[in-house]
Amino acid sequence: xxxxxxxxxxxxxxxxxxxxxxxxxxxxxxxxxxxxxxxxxxxxxxxxxxxxxxxxxxxxxxxxxxxxxxxxxxxxxxxxxxxxxxxxxxxxxxxxxxxxxxxxxxxxxxxxxxxxxxxxxxxxxxxxxxxxxxxxxxxxxxxxxxxxxxxxxxxxxxxxxxxxxxxxxxxxxxxxxxxxxxxxxxxxxxxxxxxxxxxxxxxxxxxxxxxxxxxxxxxxxxxxxxxxxx
Amino acid sequence: xxxxxxxxxxxxxxxxxxxxxxxxxxxxxxxxxxxxxxxxxxxxxxxxxxxxxxxxxxxxxxxxxxxxxxxxxxxxxxxxxxxxxxxxxxxxxxxxxxxxxxxxxxxxxxxxxxxxxxxxxxxxxxxxxxxxxxxxxxxxxxxxxxxxxxxxxxxxxxxxxxxxxxxxxxxxxxxxxxxxxxxxxxxxxxxxxxxxxxxxxxxxxxxxxxxxxxxxxxxxxxxxxxxxxxxxxxxxxxxxxxxxxxxxxxxxxxxxxxxxxxxxxxxxxxxxxxxxxxxxxxxxxxxxxxxxxxxxxxxxxxxxxxxxxxxxxxxxxxxxxxxxxxxxxxxxxxxxxxxxxxxxxxxxxxxxxxxxxxxxxxxxxxxxxxxxxxxxxxxxxxxxxxxxxxxxxxxxxxxxxxxxxxxxxxxxxxxxxxxxxxxxxxxxxxxxxxxxxxxxxxxxxxxxxxxxxxxxxxxxxxxxxxxxxxxxxxxxxxxxxxxxxxxxxxxxxxxxxxxxxxxxxxxxxxxxx
Numbered sequence: 001x002x003x004x005x006x007x008x009x010x011x012x013x014x015x016x017x018x019x020x021x022x023x024x025x026x027x028x029x030x031x032x033x034x035x036x037x038x039x040x041x042x043x044x045x046x047x048x049x050x051x052x053x054x055x056x057x058x059x060x061x062x063x064x065x066x067x068x069x070x071x072x073x074x075x076x077x078x079x080x081x082x083x084x085x086x087x088x089x090x091x092x093x094x095x096x097x098x099x100x101x102x103x104x105x106x107x108x109x110x111x112x113x114x115x116x117x118x119x120x121x122x123x124x125x126x127x128x129x130x131x132x133x134x135x136x137x138x139x140x141x142x143x144x145x146x147x148x149x150x151x152x153x154x155x156x157x158x159x160x161x162x163x164x165x166x167x168x169x170x171x172x173x174x175x176x177x178x179x180x181x182x183x184x185x186x187x188x189x190x191x192x193x194x195x196x197x198x199x200x201x202x203x204x205x206x207x208x209x210x211x212x213x214x215x216x217x218x219x220x221x222x223x224x225x226x227x228x229x230x
Numbered sequence: 231x232x233x234x235x236x237x238x239x240x241x242x243x244x245x246x247x248x249x250x251x252x253x254x255x256x257x258x259x260x261x262x263x264x265x266x267x268x269x270x271x272x273x274x275x276x277x278x279x280x281x282x283x284x285x286x287x288x289x290x291x292x293x294x295x296x297x298x299x300x301x302x303x304x305x306x307x308x309x310x311x312x313x314x315x316x317x318x319x320x321x322x323x324x325x326x327x328x329x330x331x332x333x334x335x336x337x338x339x340x341x342x343x344x345x346x347x348x349x350x351x352x353x354x355x356x357x358x359x360x361x362x363x364x365x366x367x368x369x370x371x372x373x374x375x376x377x378x379x380x381x382x383x384x385x386x387x388x389x390x391x392x393x394x395x396x397x398x399x400x401x402x403x404x405x406x407x408x409x410x411x412x413x414x415x416x417x418x419x420x421x422x423x424x425x426x427x428x429x430x431x432x433x434x435x436x437x438x439x440x441x442x443x444x445x446x447x448x449x450x451x452x453x454x455x456x457x458x459x460x461x462x463x464x465x466x467x468x469x470x471x472x473x474x475x476x477x478x479x480x481x482x483x484x485x486x487x488x489x490x491x492x493x494x495x496x497x498x499x500x501x502x503x504x505x506x507x508x509x510x511x512x513x514x515x516x517x518x519x520x521x522x523x524x525x526x527x528x529x530x531x532x533x534x535x536x537x538x539x540x541x542x543x544x545x546x547x548x549x550x551x552x553x554x555x556x557x558x559x560x561x562x563x564x565x566x567x568x569x570x571x572x573x574x575x576x577x578x579x580x581x582x583x584x585x586x587x588x589x590x591x592x593x594x595x596x597x598x599x600x601x602x603x604x605x606x607x608x609x610x611x612x613x614x615x616x617x618x619x620x621x622x623x624x625x626x627x628x629x630x631x632x633x634x635x636x637x638x639x640x641x642x643x644x645x646x647x648x649x650x651x652x653x654x655x656x657x658x659x660x661x662x663x664x665x666x667x668x669x670x671x672x673x674x675x676x677x678x679x680x681x682x683x684x685x686x687x688x689x690x691x692x693x694x695x696x697x698x699x700x701x702x703x704x705x706x707x708x709x710x711x712x713x714x715x716x717x718x719x720x721x722x723x724x725x726x727x728x729x730x731x732x733x734x735x736x737x738x739x740x741x742x743x
Contacts, residue, residue, distance in 0.1 A: 076540040077492075117460055120493055124540055167354045167393045168400055168424050196542070197354045197613070199364070214539055 013042050021057050028061035029068075031081025033088035040089040050096035058089050059105070059133045066132065069216055076124070076215075083131030090130070104135040106226050108192075109151045110161035111139035113172040118165035121195060121215075125161060128215040129222065134159075145172075145179040152189055158229075159222055162208075164195040174206040181207075190225040192218055251674040252631040254386040259343035259598030260636070263555045264503075269562050272500065276508045276559075277313040279463070284310035285512045286464035289471055295519035308463075311515055319518050320511075324525035325564045327482040329387060330449040332416040332714070338386055340482065340527060340566040343598030345634050347591075347627045348568075349379045349606040350389030350420065355614035359700040362578065364614045367392035369406050369730055370742060371615070374707055375607070376414025378620055381706050384627035385606045385620075389420040392615050394730075400424040401431065402728050408432050408452065409723070410731050412439050413715050419452045420484055426471035429454060429478060431727075438723055439715055447480045455484030455527070458516060459509045461494035465516065473517055477524050484601075485513030486529035486568065490542055491552065493535045499552050506530035506552075507559045514565070527601055529568035530556040544573025544604075544611045545586030550593045557597040568601035569594050570612075572623065577610045579619040579696050587623060592630045617707070618699035625676040632674040678702055708743040711736055 012035065015023055020039060027035040036058075043053045065082045068074040074082075097104070108129055112122050119141050126136045137155050139147060143162075152160050160180075164170040173193050180186040186207075193203050194212040203211025209225055212218035264272065288296065288309045296309055304310045311319075326341030338346050355364035356371050375391040390407050397403040404423050411419040423429055433446075440446035454476030456469035476483050487509040489495035491502035510530035517526050532552040536543040543549060553569040560567035571594035576582035587605070594602045604612065605627060607620030637643075648664045659665050678698040680687065687693075715723070723729060734740050 072538050075537045076535075077537060117466060120490075121540075167352070167395060168403075171398055199355075201366075214541065 012039050017043070017046065017048075021060070024057045025061035025064060028058070028082050028085050029065055029074075031078060031085050033085040036085040037088040037092060040092050044092070044096075050093045050100060051102045053089070054093055054097065054133065058086055058093075062086055062131050062133070066216065066219065079131070080124075080127055083127045086131045086133075090133075105133035106159055106222060107135045107137070107155060107157040108159040108161055108222065109137045109139060109148065109155060109157045110163070111143035111148060111151075112141040113162050113164045113169050113176070114142055114144045115172060116164050116166050116169035117141045118195075119163075121165070122161070122163040124215045125163070125194065125212070125218045128219050129161075132219045132223070134219075134222065145176040148176050149179060149183065149185070153185070157189065158226055159190045159192060161192045161194070161218065163193070164198070167197045170195060170197055170202065171206075173208065177207045190222070190229070192221055192225075194218060249670040250383070251671055252384070252628060252635055254346050255339060255344040256631060256634050257343050257598065258345045258595050258634045259561060261554060261593060261596035262558050263551050263593075263597075264558050268500075269559065272504055272507070272559060273562065275504045276511065277316060279504065279508045280311045280316055280512060280515075281313050282310065283463060284308035285459075287467065288465050288516070289467055289474070291474060292465070292470065292516045292519060296515070299519055301519075311512075316511065316515065319515055319522075320563050320565065322522060323514065323518060323565060324482075324523070325566070327525035327527075327566060329418040329453060329482060330451050331387075331418045332412075332449075332451045334449075336386070336417045338418055340525075340600040341564075343561055344600055345595045345598065345631065346386040346601055347384055347595075347605050347631075348387045348389055348420065348601050348603040349375065349382075349385050349391050349620070350603045351391050351573075351608040351612050351615060352389075352422065353392045353608060353610075353613060353615040354395050355610070356392060357578070357609060357614050357616040357619075359618055359703055360696075364577075364610070366395040367615065368396050369394035369410060370735055372407060373410035373414050373731055373735070374617065374742075375615065375620070376411045376419075377710050377712070378617055378703065378706060379417060379606070380415035380712065381710055382606070382620065382624040384624045384631060385417075387418040387420065387601075388415050389603065390422050391607060397730065399728075401428050402730070404428040405432050405435060405727055406730050408435065409727070409729050411452075412436070413731065413736060414712070416451075416712075416714060421452050421454050423454060423456065423472045423476070425468060426475035429472065429475040433478060435723055435727055438719055438726075441719075450479050450481040453479050453481035453484060455482075455486070457486050457488065458513050459487040459489075461487065461489030461509060462505060463509060463512070465512070470516060473513065474520050477517065477521050482525040482527050482566065483517050484527045484529060484568065485510060485517070486531055486570075486603075487513060488531045488533050488570070490533040490535050491548070492537050493540060495532060497537070499532075499548060499555075502532045502534075502552055503530075503555045503559065506532040506556055510556075510560070525566060527566040527568050528560050528563075529570075529601070529603070530560065531568075531570045532556055533570075542611050543575050544570070544608075545575040545582070545590070547589065549573070550590040553590060554593040554597040557594060557599040561598050566600050567598075568603055569599050570604040571595075571599070571602050572605035573608055573612050575611045577614070579609065579616050579622055579699070583609060583619065584622075584626070588626055588630070591626065592633060595630050595634050617703045618696050621678060621699040621702050622695055625679045628674050628676060704743060709738060711738050 024039040193208040210221040329338040456472040458470040495502040510528040514526040571590040572587040574583040574586040
């Protein structure tokens with residue numbers, strides 16, 4: 001009996017385009033960064049545009065990862081490996097994309113609010129967003145309103161993401177959003193909030209566009225909000 | 231002398247001291263998930279971690295004292311503790327300490343595997359009686375939890391069970407939390423502070439409640455502490471400062487760390503135990519270098535991630551066994567211990583909540599945990615508190631404590647003579663003198679758990695335990711409005727501090743219950 005899944009040496013450059021795309025989807029799923037970088041380069045060498053590689057090979061592959069994560073087939077560490085592989089491809093594509101003037105799926109500024117130094121959840125969201133093709137500017141922890149606002153303006157982001165683990169720091173999200181309203185720039189951005197003690201009602205109360213209970217929800221919410229806005 | 235049944239009934243009704251099979255401080259320690267060899271290997275790895283990897287970001291006062299005492303900064307700029315220093319600190323640290331109640335009957339002696347249950351959890355939501363949705367918790371809710379803990383025999387001390395989320399000002403939040411705790415219970419209360427500068431004003435208020443500074447320090451009925459470590463292995467500034475400032479209570483400092491296996495601690499459970507105990511020791515060492523006489527209750531609370539989603543799971547079998555192992559390690563050092571147990575992931579007081587709570591609490595108590603925390607009323611992975619759940623948990627805790635007590639085996643309890651008498655006599659034990667002597671002291675009786683016959687149950691309208699618990703919550707909270715702060719003192723406190731609990735909500739007949 002032959003095992004159809006028996007490991008074989010696959011020479012990526014020997015594969016025709018459609019099989020290579022399938023293989024890259026598999027490699028993304030398995031979190032194989034080196035292979036994704038190689039596949040990305042092969043497609044570019046064959047004359048594919050950077051935008052086409054991004055959409056078909058990378059974002060397409062990560063969509064499968066997202067679905068299986070949502071359905072509990074893939075676990076968080078596996079998704080992070082996939083996002084890391086995606087990043088390896090993006091590292092090659094990014095300079096070409098900006099040269100060609102094409103925009104990323106979206107741009108997000110993210111950080112943990114002032115007074116709070118917990119960043120695991122925020123990092124997870126950042127990685128998942130990158131995995132979905134977003135450009136992520138991570139400000140780190142203990143971020144005050146001015147720093148958030150300067151960053152979204154400077155980077156011309158579409159999305160602001162704020163995280164808090166502490167009940168004592170979560171009200172600061174409202175301070176940031178109120179400051180955005182004061183400056184008359186609130187409507188230019190989509191604001192996502194998340195963190196263990198938050199909930200839907202809190203998100204609405206502080207005036208966020210969405211409360212995201214986990215990283216996968218954040219990606220979905222970001223995509224939906226941007227699609228609705230465009 | 232012939233005693234009438236009537237007098238017996240009167241005696242029982244007039245004597246408020248309930249006769250019980252169980253009580254606070256029973257000795258645990260029989261459950262040991264780690265072998266002796268495991269303990270030694272874990273200990274050696276903990277020493278390696280603290281000596282070589284060390285702790286990031288110590289606050290200046292701690293760094294200064296530690297360096298003076300032979301600790302050093304490694305190439306990564308982290309504070310490292312030489313193993314001989316750690317072992318000296320462990321052997322010289324206070325092993326036993328008393329946490330005072332405002333009534334001496336509530337005093338708690340920690341150390342030596344004595345098991346006590348704490349209310350605590352800092353939830354930000356309440357699940358109202360009969361409700362299925364959470365709502366943000368308030369100061370009135372915290373007051374209710376204190377009053378309810380006051381009446382729950384198997385919850386021996388109070389910590390902040392819910393956060394008054396409506397209070398934006400953090401100083402006001404901390405002072406009000408301390409106030410409503412003291413207004414609601416005479417049991418020992420563990421306090422939380424968002425900032426070290428909140429300790430002194432809170433103490434000033436507690437002095438007024440105690441009747442003076444000296445009076446308070448004779449029997450400090452509150453203690454302070456915090457969560458001074460950001461896992462992995464980094465001191466957090468604010469809570470480090472709170473822990474050091476809390477030395478002012480003249481009471482044991484509580485130090486809790488909560489690394490999460492798979493996310494902020496190793497996925498290997500042994501590694502999670504290593505890191506959480508190392509971090510708890512780092513918390514103790516921080517207090518120790520500043521004041522070696524102050525006892526520290528070490529709380530290595532290894533949390534567990536659900537790696538499918540990355541979120542915290544408090545109700546798993548892994549959580550139960552790593553917590554018990556962490557307790558075993560603290561007992562290996564002979565130091566006072568605390569873990570979180572009963573942190574179910576279920577959102578409602580249901581079957582899942584029951585089995586998850588029972589498993590974790592039983593293992594922690596059997597391991598000999600001095601302070602089994604988060605064990606009363608918590609739901610939804612520490613996100614919410616239910617008063618019904620708290621009342622059910624009180625029964626659960628009673629049953630667990632009964633297992634901690636175990637079985638006394640001696641010539642009398644082996645009962646050979648009683649068996650012989652009954653077999654040759656009446657043929658049953660219901661009227662045997664031994665049964666009469668032991669029926670209250672050998673057996674623990676739940677307050678609300680259902681032991682009706684199916685027929686009685688149906689006749690009573692098939693009430694489930696949550697309904698029964700809800701009735702009990704309402705009955706206690708609509709009537710138990712203790713005057714634990716003298717009115718004259720209360721007026722002075724309200725003049726000086728921004729107390730937000732309305733006086734009318736502290737008397738029966740208000741609209742809340």
